Amino acid sequence: MDIGMIGLGAMGTEIARNLVAAGHRVIAWNRSGGHIDGVRRVETPAQALQADMALTMLADDDAIRDVLLDTQSLHEARAGLVHVVASTISVAFAHELVALHRAANVAYVAAPVLGRPDVAARGELNVLAAGAPTALEKVRPALEVIGKQIWHMGDAPPTAYAAKIACNMMITMAIEAMAEAVALTETNGLARERFFELILGTLFDSRPYRTYSANIIRNEYRPGFKASLGLKDLRLATEAAAQAGRSLPMLAAVHGRMAEAVQAGMGDRDWSAMAALTVEPRGRG
Template identity: 65%
Template sequence: MNIGIIGLGAMGSAIAGNLIAAGHTVISWSRSGRNVEGVTAVASPQQAMQGDITLTLLSDDAAIRDVLLERDLLRQANPTLIHIVVSTISVSFSHELDEHHRKANISWIAAPVLGRPDVAAQGGLNVLAAGSTEALKKSEQVLNVISKRIWNIGTTPAAAHAAKIACNMMITMAIEAMAEAVVLTEANGLDRERFFDLILNTLFGSRSYQIYSRNIAANVYEPGFKASLGLKDLRLAKQAAEASRAELPMLQAVHQQMHKAVDAGGGNRDWSVMADYTIRFSVI
């Protein structure tokens, strides 16, 4: 297939490499000018919308609005294109994108992913895909290359974006839960490594607990998924909750803690740095 990619950050670069390895022809446009071996860089995002499938991996609503909508790319795209939005965006903007694609008569699916760039490099992402049955079927060949599983979320793209936001919200809740548990146990003589050995082998053995307990145990928070991006996703969760007129107290708590961690200088560190903030500033 001829595949375009718009946005070559860490995730986009990993995905592009896998698609090249699978034998696809890939062209890319990136605001940063980054390129990946085997991928043909083009001068404008319009050129990246002329193939069979285009994957957009821009960072947020504003970036997609600037690159895609302000330049009217959908009306300049290949009429048979399937546009796959991999970015984590707000539920409200997802609904807006649905309307723009419908007016331009361009097929699209939402396909946010679970997994960090190192997982993407191994082709091990979980893809949360939503859109028309026909578009999903035509996209499977590409999505199978980058994922270990495609989760069919249904025919409404916004549902996939809501699911991704909810998943990220739950990861921050797991991080905060471990941090608060460490505060209690260390104050009573149990070191965090032994405590994590206990919980990982009894009650909480999921991947999120495994990954982020290691960061907390070692007190090392090198960037995997930046705290500034985690804060952005929590803001999206708050917006979705407000639109649904839902009161979510745990969401309010983790948003507040992540905000404090970012304000304290942790924005470019892994989002599990929120645990460090909670542990260090827990004593009143």
């Protein structure tokens, strides 16, 4: 399959490498340059849309608007292209993209992913896919390369982003839950290592708890998923809740905590650095 890539950050780079390794022909456009063996670079985003499928992995709504919409690149897409947007974007913007793709006569599939760059490198992302069945089937071979499982979220692309935002919201709730539990147990003489051995061996043996408890134990928050991006996703969740007319108090708490972490200079650290505000005496680790 001929695949165009738009956005080669940490995640996009690993996805592109896996697609090449699987035998797909990949062309790519990226703002900041860079080289990936087997990937042919193109000069404009519109050129990356001259393929069977294009996969966009840009940072947010504004980046997609700037790169694809303001440049009118979407209207220059190759006939029959399926555009897969793997970025985490707002539900409201996803609704807008549905209308814009329809006007440009371009098939649109949502495919935000669960996983960090190391998971992407192993081709083990969980892909939350939504879109017209015919479009999904066309891009399924590529999605199967980048993900260990494709989760069908329905025919409407906005649904997939709602699910992704909700998943990220729940991860931050788990991080805050662990931090507050350590604050209680450690001040009463129980080492955090021993406490996490207990919860991982009983009630909470899941990937988020295993991944982020290790960071809290070491008080080291090397970036996997940056706190600044986590804050963006919690903002999207807050906006989606407001649009739905729902009050989500736990979301409000973790949104505020993540904002504190970013304001404290931890925006480039892993998003689990928010735990340091609770568990460390000076709040920064």
